[in-house]
Amino acid sequence: MKVVVSQSMYFPWVGLLEQVRLADTFVHYDDVQFTRGFYNRVQIKTPNGTPWLTVPTRDRHRGQLIDEVRIDDREDWRAAHRATLRAAYRQAPHLDEMLGIVDRVFSQSADTLGHVGRASIIELSRYFGLDSGTRFCDSRDLGIGGSSSQRLHDICVALGGSAYVTGHGAANYLDHHLFEQSDIEVRYMDYQRAPYPQLHGAFTPYVTALDLVANLGREGLSFIRSGSVSWKEFTHEPD
Template sequence: MKVVITQSNYIPWKGYFDSISIADYFVVFDEMQYTRRDWRNRNKIKTINGLQWLTVPVDVKGKFFQKINETKIADKNWVEKHWKSLVHNYSKAPYFEDYKILVNEWYREAFHCDTITDVNMVFLKGIGEFLGVKAKFLFSRDFNLVDDKTERLVAICQELNGTDYYTGSAAKAYMQEDFFKKQSINVHYFDYSGYPEYKQLHGDFEHGVSILDMIFNLGPDCKNYMKSIK
């Protein structure tokens, strides 16, 4: 049983969805403290003037220790602004006309969300369904969480009868693999190298942009340019 546990991101890049596709259970760990200038409420798209951040405004003033799932949306106008940016920069992409209604539906649903976690889940689930991802989405709040960072992850895996835990390479800096081994849980680190390039708009190729770039440029061929989704 394969388990991935991570924070939610706003319309993340292809590697994030590869990690979801590996999992039998994908646990959204938004009990963590919200961090500013991170991927929770923003991501990049390509434009004629270079990379551009799409940022969802959130209420953080004086709330230094709030959790990600407690972080509320500060201004509903972000939906219209983001959609206009996508139309302006991707309207000439090969599959924009085919998928603009679908993507716009995600934005229309996200408009009614109150927290950044809720916004992110609209896109994670919608794009996951588009890609044919089979993982079951769960939330960290559904589990009994202990204080130690690694022990929390182990405990979640145990509750799910997990045999394999997958995480990013940056986790090597703090991961205590012995905790997993004692519970017969194998630890794996994602390798995000070696992705094939595809034809993009607006200059040199960029891997680290929102997966919307792939959807508008590749359409149904997205799976052929990912590692775990076939």
């Protein structure tokens, strides 16, 4: 059973959906410290480049957890983001389907970054049918303490995982041997960054997956196809 543990992200890139596709259980890992990343921002593709859409936050302080960071609703950022997306993709063949996903996320009650990030991932996964074989859960609900490799290991054990699939950043800190001692295989994403037809110039894989929806609709599922490799292959560790 493959486990993926990831911080929730605002309308994430295709690579995050590829992790969902590989997961039997996807754990939203939002009871960890907020740092600069993609939890509240994402790039879109426009005729003038790849600007950021950023969810505004308020009363943020050092050490705050992602699912504690409050969204600043004093301005209607949802309407502004929707208008920006509509303008950027007005010529895309599946504009209305893309905006439908946005509207479903924005219609949900969300007062923290954890809320809007989880909704973003789940709505995109549902659109492409990636949720049919994947269980979603929140790390906070598992009641597992600790940090870093030990906590990730303990989450996998608690879920009955036989494999832990992760992004590339984990190579900087993950204790692979800890997982091996529990017969849990560590695998890293082998991102293919498969090019698909995009508007506005040369292909870039690092924009929101809403871009894939707008350009290809549900046929975009065929471009969500990256696999994974063993940690030894990824880190060039000798057997």
